[in-house]
Ligand SMILES: Nc1ncnc2c1ncn2[C@@H]1O[C@H](COP(=O)(O)OP(=O)(O)OP(=O)(O)O)[C@@H](O)[C@H]1O
Ligand SMILES: O=c1[nH]c(=O)c2[nH+]cn([C@@H]3O[C@H](COP(=O)(O)O)[C@@H](O)[C@H]3O)c2[nH]1
Ligand SMILES: NC(=O)CC[C@H](N)C(=O)O
């Protein structure tokens with residue numbers, strides 16, 4: 001089997017807010033890449049054997065004392081190097097050019113104009129010698145290093161793109177990785193495929209083949225357990241591992257009574273019935289509700305839910321004979337975000353992020369087959385593995401579930417009401433075509449009563465709030481402008497169909513200062 005990691009791009013991160021986007025663009029060109037901190041040792045770079053290197057942007061200025069720099073031997077490796085913004089400035093300085101503060105900071109759209117014939121990297125990038133680009137910089141290259149030519153400029157940056165085609169060194173002051181550079185995708189595709197010569201082997205089918213082979217190799221005949229939540233990551237991990245080792249995998253699905261409507265049955269139908277995966281369903285609703293009774297503090301509720309989850313998961317897994325492996329749905333952003341600049345620290349964040357976590361005394365080896373993948377790649381392999389479209393494309397659902405969407409004390413009565421309201425809301429978002437434009441949507445139960453009138457009678461019932469947000473990274477988010485007619489229909493259905501609700505409100509708070517969840 002061809003090794004799909006044999007052609008790969010190394011991205012060195014200087015702290016740009018866009019570095020992950022560079023990696024996404026490379027992956028979209030079906031080429032494998034990894035993101036590492038700028039100070040990666042040269043021996044490690046050589047061992048990585050990249051087909052090409054991309055140096056990211058960064059907040060510092062290259063001429064400042066102590067500015068981040070790369071192992072200089074990197075430029076002698078003989079592989080193509082593309083420097084973006086800070087990366088270009090660093091490369092210029094290294095080869096004897098000069099970098100100075102520009103007259104003014106430039107942030108936003110600009111028109112890039114080609115000087116003559118820019119060469120291979122720019123195939124398809126210019127239309128009539130021009131291309132719109134996105135800029136974000138305060139410094140610029142004032143003296144072009146010997147051996148390099150200027151290939152393009154903007155009004156504010158006379159040296160906006162440079163290259164030495166012979167040595168295959170390229171620098172751009174603009175940001176090809178952001179959506180605001182409309183032909184940026186083509187640019188990065190050309191760099192990795194034409195300039196670096198990668199053939200684009202990183203496709204969903206091949207990723208699956210490769211992961212299956214690796215799982216079989218690592219696990220051998222041993223047994224694996226996995227906490228299955230019905231969410232995207234753990235579901236795709238389960239399907240993938242099952243394809244590799246079949247019955248050696250046992251999933252533990254904990255029904256904590258805080259799941260969405262019919263979620264437990266859906267998980268069982270998809271995995272146990274259709275895919276033939278061994279799933280132990282633990283009905284723990286009563287235990288969770290009993291533990292939560294009387295508690296209304298959000299942080300303590302989270303702790304109770306997380307703690308009980310670990311306890312139950314631990315109990316169940318100790319009953320699975322000879323399990324040596326704990327599988328988790330850790331994905332690449334988890335690895336990058338938790339590692340900050342360093343690799344290998346990913347488990348910490350996941351265990352606090354994961355409801356399951358990793359009980360110390362379990363002594364299980366970790367199996368994380370999605371560790372190298374972005375969410376969109378996880379979704380495409382989920383589809384390729386035959387998981388239902390709705391499961392693969394559903395919005396994320398927090399580990400504590402409805403526990404953080406019922407404000408204050410959690411009661412079964414509230415959870416039942418909320419489940420129904422939420423199901424109507426989501427169903428309507430699907431049928432009106434909004435669901436896939438929204439990053440996350442859900443209903444929240446407010447334990448306050450208000451007066452209403454239904455038929456000829458007075459009602460005195462609870463309130464449901466609807467939330468829908470748009471976000472790329474879930475760190476900041478804007479509320480989604482759901483049209484009035486959709487809001488009217490959803491509110492009408494909830495009030496009419498859900499007993500116990502006589503008022504619906506729409507949450508128009510962004511994050512920050514609000515958060516996405518209400519608790
Ligand atoms: N009810 C549950 N039963 C078993 N395991 C669970 C449950 N809830 C969460 N987990 C475990 O905790 C992990 C983290 O949950 P998280 O919500 O971050 O991911 P996910 O549910 O797999 O995907 P998504 O982000 O799409 O919701 C899951 O991958 C799963 O292993
Ligand atoms: O697995 C999880 N366990 C949690 O305890 C948790 N709390 C919030 N979230 C999800 O994180 C994203 C950001 O949410 P907040 O703006 O509310 O912090 C949103 O997507 C939230 O749904 C959680 N996910
Ligand atoms: N986005 C960047 O990489 C900026 C690089 C450098 N800090 C500048 O201001 O020019």
Ligand SMILES: [Mg+2]
Nearest residue numbers: 229231397398
């Ligand atoms: Mg989840």
